Amino acid sequence: MRGVAVLGSTGSIGRSTLAVLARQRDHFRVVALTAGRNASLLDAQRAEWSPVFAGLVDGGAASTLPGGPEVLIEAATHPSVDIVVNAVVGAAGLDATLAALRAGKRVALANKESLVMAGELVMEAVRLGGGELVPIDSEHSAVLQCLTGHGGSLDRLILTASGGPFREWPAERVAAATVEEALRHPTWSMGAKITVDSATLANKALEVIEAHFLYGLPYDRIDVVVHPQSIVHSMVEFVDGSVLAQLGFPTMELPILYALTHPQRLPDAGVPRFDPVGAGSLTFEPLRAAVFRTFGAGVAAGRAGGTAPTVFNAANEVAVAAFLERKLSFARISDTIEAVLDAHAPQPAVTLDAVRDADHWARARAHEELS
Numbered sequence: 001m002r003g004v005a006v007l008g009s010t011g012s013i014g015r016s017t018l019a020v021l022a023r024q025r026d027h028f029r030v031v032a033l034t035a036g037r038n039a040s041l042l043d044a045q046r047a048e049w050s051p052v053f054a055g056l057v058d059g060g061a062a063s064t065l066p067g068g069p070e071v072l073i074e075a076a077t078h079p080s081v082d083i084v085v086n087a088v089v090g091a092a093g094l095d096a097t098l099a100a101l102r103a104g105k106r107v108a109l110a111n112k113e114s115l116v117m118a119g120e121l122v123m124e125a126v127r128l129g130g131g132e133l134v135p136i137d138s139e140h141s142a143v144l145q146c147l148t149g150h151g152g153s154l155d156r157l158i159l160t161a162s163g164g165p166f167r168e169w170p171a172e173r174v175a176a177a178t179v180e181e182a183l184r185h186p187t188w189s190m191g192a193k194i195t196v197d198s199a200t201l202a203n204k205a206l207e208v209i210e211a212h213f214l215y216g217l218p219y220d221r222i223d224v225v226v227h228p229q230s231i232v233h234s235m236v237e238f239v240d241g242s243v244l245a246q247l248g249f250p251t252m253e254l255p256i257l258y259a260l261t262h263p264q265r266l267p268d269a270g271v272p273r274f275d276p277v278g279a280g281s282l283t284f285e286p287l288r289a290a291v292f293r294t295f296g297a298g299v300a301a302g303r304a305g306g307t308a309p310t311v312f313n314a315a316n317e318v319a320v321a322a323f324l325e326r327k328l329s330f331a332r333i334s335d336t337i338e339a340v341l342d343a344h345a346p347q348p349a350v351t352l353d354a355v356r357d358a359d360h361w362a363r364a365r366a367h368e369e370l371s
């Protein structure tokens, strides 16, 4: 019986995690739950799971639960917790990732932003704290599943991308895309921020940076290919040229389960079984980098290293929030990110202060761009 904390239990990944855990009650128990603002759903989850600890980060005066960002740390480091599922969205997830790893926990990481903004610190926390970092992102889970048992001979990663809702749109139409259009993802149902990130392809840049830190590969050995069916979740090429891929119908419940059980597997009747004929034709095409400039800006930030990925992440968060509030056009998301990155001189990102300073600077600079 392993104790699990679910941070961001009211979100898309958080709810999928509880759906997985509901089928695995013999193996896991829910020790801690945290939400941002959704008090009513958190109440319902508390009634179902009776966690030892529950916190509502942004509950306001009316809430009787512990509140403030500290509740994420409390849940992440609780002595009865073995596995922390970090399903918080955005930079707000960083401190809990670091705290859990330093406390020697397994972190099942959906919150890719924490690895992008502070990759060196997060990997150092893994080394020093004795914890484990296991990805939930379907692409990185695919890589881990392909690599498990094949260590040492990895040559190249090929991450797949659905291409998002605007994959085939002409550039002028993409530039004028509305919030409703950006939120209509063809293959995945996810929270609003990552859905917009998938439409701009910022999400794929975040994932390239995430893969760089998780698997220790230089950027020129991490490729991306568009695969509209989202059946092949990623591929791994070994030194002898052999390629392994992990396949399945799109569902986050399988990578969530694998992040809980790795390197073992558990039977799960809730995950849809694969049917190659039903999956139909699988196609692959290049990413249109000239149209989706946020992707190139993000990968360039990753290559620049230091605080550049921190700045990319922060500028993207501000731009996406403004787009969702209808204060910014789709085209200006990439303009804003590029302007902030152009104004930034990367510094080493080896202390939390350096990361926080870069994050704050980038948010302020991005807001200036918006005004």
Ligand SMILES: NC(=O)c1ccc[n+]([C@@H]2O[C@H](COP(=O)([O-])OP(=O)(O)OC[C@H]3O[C@@H](n4cnc5c(N)ncnc54)[C@H](OP(=O)(O)O)[C@@H]3O)[C@@H](O)[C@H]2O)c1
Binding pocket: 007, 008, 009, 010, 011, 012, 013, 014, 034, 035, 036, 037, 038, 039, 057, 072, 086, 087, 088, 089, 090, 092, 110, 111, 112, 113, 136, 137, 138, 188, 189, 190, 191, 192, 193, 194, 252
């Ligand atoms: N959704 C997917 O399929 C998917 C796939 C791969 C990776 N991811 C990654 O997983 C993470 C979560 O994505 P999601 O789609 O599940 O997002 P989501 O549906 O928006 O859920 C976000 C969760 O975080 C909580 N939250 C928001 N702001 C917070 C803050 N400042 N402090 C503490 N908690 C806060 C929310 O609480 P309230 O709702 O209560 O306010 C909610 O529980 C993201 O990093 C995303 O990139 C998601």
